[in-house]
Amino acid sequence: MLAKRIIPCLDVKDGRVVKGTNFTGLRDISDPVELARYYNDSGADELVFYDITASAEGRKLFTDILKRTAAEVFIPLTVGGGIRTVDDFDRVLKCGADKVSVNSGAIANPSLIGEAAKKYGDQCVVLSMDVKRVGGRFRVFAKGGREDTGLDALDWAERGVGDGAGEIVLNSIDTDGVKRGFDLEMLDALAARVSVPIIASGGAGNMEHFAELFAHPGMDAGLAASIFHSRQVDIHELKRFLRARGVEMRI
Amino acid sequence: MIAIIDYGVGNLFSIAGGLKAIGAEAEITRDPARIAAAERVVLPGVGAFGDAMDKLRATGLVPVLKREAESKPFLGICLGMQLLFDKSEEYGEHDGLGLIPGRVCDLRRDLSDKTLKVPHMGWNALEIRRDDPFFRYVRNGEYVYYVHSFYAKECAENTLAVSRYGDVDVTGVVRRGRVYGTQFHPEKSGDTGLRLLKAFAEL
Numbered sequence: 001m002l003a004k005r006i007i008p009c010l011d012v013k014d015g016r017v018v019k020g021t022n023f024t025g026l027r028d029i030s031d032p033v034e035l036a037r038y039y040n041d042s043g044a045d046e047l048v049f050y051d052i053t054a055s056a057e058g059r060k061l062f063t064d065i066l067k068r069t070a071a072e073v074f075i076p077l078t079v080g081g082g083i084r085t086v087d088d089f090d091r092v093l094k095c096g097a098d099k100v101s102v103n104s105g106a107i108a109n110p111s112l113i114g115e116a117a118k119k120y121g122d123q124c125v126v127l128s129m130d131v132k133r134v135g136g137r138f139r140v141f142a143k144g145g146r147e148d149t150g151l152d153a154l155d156w157a158e159r160g161v162g163d164g165a166g167e168i169v170l171n172s173i174d175t176d177g178v179k180r181g182f183d184l185e186m187l188d189a190l191a192a193r194v195s196v197p198i199i200a201s202g203g204a205g206n207m208e209h210f211a212e213l214f215a216h217p218g219m220d221a222g223l224a225a226s227i228f229h230s231r232q233v234d235i236h237e238l239k240r241f242l243r244a245r246g247v248e249m250r251i
Numbered sequence: 252m253i254a255i256i257d258y259g260v261g262n263l264f265s266i267a268g269g270l271k272a273i274g275a276e277a278e279i280t281r282d283p284a285r286i287a288a289a290e291r292v293v294l295p296g297v298g299a300f301g302d303a304m305d306k307l308r309a310t311g312l313v314p315v316l317k318r319e320a321e322s323k324p325f326l327g328i329c330l331g332m333q334l335l336f337d338k339s340e341e342y343g344e345h346d347g348l349g350l351i352p353g354r355v356c357d358l359r360r361d362l363s364d365k366t367l368k369v370p371h372m373g374w375n376a377l378e379i380r381r382d383d384p385f386f387r388y389v390r391n392g393e394y395v396y397y398v399h400s401f402y403a404k405e406c407a408e409n410t411l412a413v414s415r416y417g418d419v420d421v422t423g424v425v426r427r428g429r430v431y432g433t434q435f436h437p438e439k440s441g442d443t444g445l446r447l448l449k450a451f452a453e454l
Contacts, residue, residue, distance in 0.1 A: 001415060002373040003394060040441065045374055071268045075441050076396060096264045098398075098439065121298060123370050123398045166370065197368055220373065250374040250394035 003250040004214050004242070005045040005221035006235055007199060008228040010035060012081075013052045015061040017229065030229065036069045039228070042235040044075065045250060048101070048169075048223060051081030052144070063095045070096020080128055084109065089116050093124070101126035101169060104142040106160065107149055117164025126199075127165035129153055131186060132173040138186055145173045153186075154193045161194045168194060169223065171201040179205025182213045182222065191218030199223050207233060207241045214247045253277045253452065254289035256331075258310045261297040266328065269438035273445055275452040283315045291452065292319055296330030300339040300355060300401070303330055304347065313348065320350050324454040325430045332425065332432030333403060341401050351427045353406030358399070362417045370400045375414035375435075377423050377443075383411050384454055385424065385431060388446035395423065395435040395443060402434060429454070 010017045010032050017030045036047055049069070051062045059082065070077060079092040080101030089100045100120075106112050106127065117125045130145045131138050131153040138153035157168055170190050172183030182203045191198055197220035200213050204224040213222050227233045236251075243249040253270055255263055257279045270277035270293075277293075278285060286292060294316065296303050307313055319325065327335045336347045339355035347355070359369040374394040379386055397414065403422040412424040414435070425432045431451065437444035 001417075002371070002375050005373060070264060072272065074265065074269050074272065074438055074444055076439050093262060094264070096262070096268070098262070098265075123372055166372070195366075195368060197372060220368075 001248055002220070003045070003248045004219070005199075006043070006210070006238060006249075007046045007048055007221050007223040008039045008044050008235070009048040009050065009201070009223050009225045011050045011052050011225065012062055012065060014055075014058045015065060018052070032065045033068045033072075035229070036073045039235065040073045040075055043239055043251065044235055046076040046078065046221070047073065048078045048080065049097075051079070053082070063091065066092060066095040066097060078126055080126070085112070086115050086119060089120060089124075093120065099124055099126050099167070101128040103128040103130065107140065107142050107151070110159070110163075113160050113165050114163040117166070122164045122166035125165050126167045126169060127157065127160040128169040128171065129157065130171050130173055138189065141173060145176075154189060157190055158193050161196050165196065167197045167199065169199040169201055172203060175203030176201075177226070178203055179227070181205065181209040184212065184216055187213075187219060188216060191216070197221065204233075207238050210238060210242060211245050211247065214242065252289050253291045253293055254286045255279045255293045255295060256286070256312065256316070257281045258303075258307045258312065260303045260306055260330070261295045263295055265436075265438040266293060266295050269445060269448050270452070273449040273452060275448070281310050281312060283312065286312070286315055286319055289319075289323070291324045291454070292316070292326070294325070294327040294331035294334065296328065296334060298330060300330065300333055300341040300347070301343065301345040303334060304345055307334065317348060317350065320348075320430045321428075323429060324451060325350075326451050327430075327432040328438070329399060329434065329436055332434055333401065335425070335430060335432045336403055336406070339401065350430050351406060351409050351425055351432065353403050353409070353425075355401050355403050358402045358416070358419065358421070361404075361419050364417045367417045370398055371402075371416050371421060372398045375416065375421070377412050377414055377435075379412045381411045383426060385411065385426065385447065385450050387450045387453070389443055389450075393443045395433075395437070395440040397421070397435045399434060403432075
């Protein structure tokens with residue numbers, strides 16, 4: 001059977017990895033290529049690179065980093081950030097990305113998922129959503145979690161999968177950076193609505209939180225950034241811990 | 252030199268990088284003379300079967316590949332592996348290269364548990380059924396990375412390894428003569444994948 005996946009996420013700005021708490025107060029951590037190599041060696045199952053650069057120079061730096069990473073790290077690479085058109089898919093796929101994640105770009109242009117899936121296949125298109133509770137509903141937020149789109153998250157996910165998204169990254173703004181565990185209530189609600197793999201994001205603070213996540217059916221992967229970057233949680237150790245708890249892991 | 256066949260399908264960047272990482276010399280090409288001069292051939296591929304076969308035919312390389320597969324180690328990867336078979340049922344019926352007997356069929360249809368997710372996407376353990384020099388550097392049970400919705404069947408006599416998904420034995424590695432195929436992506440299977448590529452480069 002398929003192993004559950006552990007995925008470190010690298011937010012890249014101007015050629016450097018940064019990670020914020022609740023999306024504010026970014027702090028510089030490391031060189032992305034070096035960090036990618038480190039994660040590959042420590043057993044990461046996949047890497048996610050988010051380009052949070054706005055400038056053209058930053059974007060150029062990002063594609064260079066992607067190329068250098070893909071030339072020496074041989075695990076799946078997912079790339080997101082600033083993906084607005086099918087040409088953006090093309091740009092990052094040519095640099096060695098395997099999957100492309102869309103977020104605000106799909107909100108601004110809902111036909112993007114369908115067009116990209118038709119051209120590159122469902123397995124290539126990842127719908128990433130930043131979701132927050134508003135008045136008891138799960139609401140999609142855009143622009144790095146700053147703007148309430150008014151969209152219902154579960155309806156949005158269902159529509160995205162219908163259009164051809166092959167995987168969903170659900171990032172809970174409510175639990176992101178808080179380190180008290182993944183948003184299992186939100187994730188369960190999503191798993192009840194879609195049948196594609198779900199990557200849980202936001203809230204992992206320790207190894208136990210991953211064990212709790214994978215005890216829920218329909219969860220395929222756990223994504224985190226700061227706890228891995230800070231080496232608070234070591235991926236090798238995490239995977240041995242989870243395997244001992246009966247979770248299938250690639251070790 | 253290992254020729255990586257360029258027929259406008261798939262990301263060749265990672266395969267070339269993986270071969271380079273194990274110290275092999277690789278060249279991305281569609282030139283029949285370069286393919287003939289190569290010591291080994293890699294046929295990559297992602298996307299749909301019929302579309303890929305059409306593109307391969309358009310390059311005029313079908314007879315070249317059939318000829319080269321007789322005389323040197325040949326490796327089809329993912330869709331490139333599926334193209335080695337007689338036929339595929341992906342969106343209608345399509346003829347493949349016919350280098351290995353068997354058919355490429357819908358995985359979802361054969362899974363009894365309909366809650367299992369398709370594409371079969373992620374890391375699955377490789378169960379080696381038949382020892383082979385291709386497995387020189389790997390152990391039984393190592394994990395490899397799959398992304399696919401169709402799989403090869405009716406090819407048991409040429410199957411070297413499988414991965415279990417639900418109640419289906421997904422054909423993972425096939426071999427007939429010097430023609431090998433992997434349904435998974437060795438160039439995305441971390442260190443395990445690189446060791447398989449290394450074994451292929453030494454065949």
